[in-house]
Amino acid sequence: MTGHIFKPEWQCALDDLCARVYGIRSAVGDAWPYHCDPKDGAWDTTADGDWCGGHWVECLRIVGELTGHRAIEAESAQRAESLRPYLERDDAFRGHRFYYGAARQYAWTGNERFRTLALAAAYAVRSMAMKGSGAMPIGTQVQVRSTKLVGRDKACVDNVHPNLILDWWGHKETGDPTFVVGARRHLDHTIDQYVCEDYSTIEFRDYDPETGMPKGAHYTLLGANNDSCWSRGQAWAVAGYLRAWEATRDPRYLSVGRKLLEYWISNSDESLVPPYDFKDPLLKTDRASVPLDTSASAVVVEQLARMSILKDLPPEAEYVASKTPLFVEGLLRHLTSVDDKRAKSRGVLLNGCFNRPKNYATASELIWGTAYLLFALYYLKTGRVVE
Template identity: 25%
Template sequence: MGALIEDNFKQAAKQYKILMKVIPEDKLPQTYDSINKKVVSYERTWWCTGFYPGSLWYIYEQTQDPVIRKEAERALNIIAPNQTYTGNHDLGFMMFCSFGNAYRLTGNPKYKEIIFQSAASLSSRYKPAAKVIQSWNSSKKFDGPVIIDNMMNLELLNWVSQNGGDSKYQEIAVTHANTTLKNHFRPDYSSYHVVDYNMNTGEVIKKKTFQGYSDESAWARGQGWGLYGYTMMYRFTKDPKYLKQAQNIANFILTNPNLPEDKIPYWDFNDPKIPDVPRDASAGALIASALLELGQYTPEPEKAKYLDVAKQIIISLSGPKYRSAIGENGGFILKHSTGALPLHSEIDVPLIYADYYFLEALKRYQDWYL
């Protein structure tokens, strides 16, 4: 595994040196359009813009390549203005995956200031009456939507409170996590994608999906967000109910009869057309990273089970079926992710966050299990 991880980081550096040459100066890469042979890039406020600089910092950490670091710093400059953005809940994805890794590796106080301001901006979306951070703004479709993905953005709030910031940020994170635990999960510990709240009363209006197969289905990446989110909440709080929740979500995923042999999930666990449906490598990478952390807090034999599946996922994603050859796929590392199948968007393509969580899983395996 040590040699495999080293090989993956070397390959990632080569791929990202290709990718960095074909993206616009003011946008960040999201995916690759194989028909038109071009990288698709988005404006700085798109929820995924933190994953490219975050991936570069993970690669730099392993390779110490100055070209990679310079590009990481350039990408940070593009998204720095997001620190005051309040248009949605994705400040954690945008600003902690990026500036969080940059600060961890450099100790640059400017980066810490940006992280703190980002937490303040995210907390502006907290609705005290409903005890949640509102994910998206109200629309014709939803009154006060909260999505399971929002669990991931709580890491930013927890970190700031525990690194010299106001304790209110962690209090918001804990309250949101508790409300989500109460309302987002079914008896089998699978998760709804969207819970719509009356933000004035906290009443649940409806439980729906936006990216999954159906309202009652288990959208694969959503299950990964929940697993990662509650594992992370246990890291910061040591509250046993979060650990138990993470273990229950892991059990749902790992014992699901529709989890393929190579452990890379189909895009939704309940699509009736399985196995003739797309995989989601991003969900696989995310789940692997989460399982590696969950194993840190769990005794045997569960720890061995989590580690075994995470290792299988890493090996699968490192093989030719999922990992790009040098020079292909626009410079992205992984193939076969699914963004939003019901919206006919990003189906069976590379996605920047698949690369990010794959690199994070590699680092975690190297740090904790080698």
């Protein structure tokens, strides 16, 4: 896609999302939005943003920029600064927290304190790599409210995105090869240990802390069973490998990202919004009872939108980027508009599934789903990524 496109109906969706961010801000006050039941419009909040605080920071920054509302931009910067105490938290999601928070604040404001904060986080996350394999663990203090699995001896397919996102930024800022060398080790390990022959993915493995090599069988935390394919994990893998190609131009990562995406397309309906698990056995007998997960699709859409605004793409990347409109339009079927009876407000991204095994927020508006769709439409609207 040598020239990105932005359809008129996408502008309506972007306007609805901006209005939604204003509404969420009014509803949560000083707290941090997490998930919302579309039926009653009530937000479940956290005191510190949990794993997705950086996403809310960037939502506020983007909406402040697009609407010219300087107070929202100022709040975005203030919230980014408030995440500083979590720099020392042994948590893979520091990558997301400080990339979407601090790194993008630096790019927008030019304030050096945000650059320093993002670089400190980049080196801290990079230092988590296991001996031997270079696999990136979830951490002993990984913060996700609905789960309690922690440890430097545990890694998951997700980690090609949250663990590595600051590597690409850190290398761009400093030229330090440590970031790219380390990221490549984890990416290559993940291909070997988490990507199946059909290009579905498994979710979790435990490791020997001395060798950094996997031990025992793989398992799931958020999928239907240990041999299933949790769709948000697949989304992190798609986005992670395509982002790795964007940063390195290594055709191997593009090839893996494309094949992961093709598995997605082959196992979704025409909207490309997937079930929460591509291999849930109930899909064969009672498909209507299996929740969708729009937040998984939003993760993919964000990365496709990034690729769509690049120029002079090679053919395989052009093919991947060409899927952007299909993914955007499928996701917008789940976004409420003015007078939409499915929710109390416009700009609500319906049908996000947080944690199906625990029956936790399985048909909800999830703040990271809203964020990734907003980010994608912002890139397509402006033709740039602020970083």
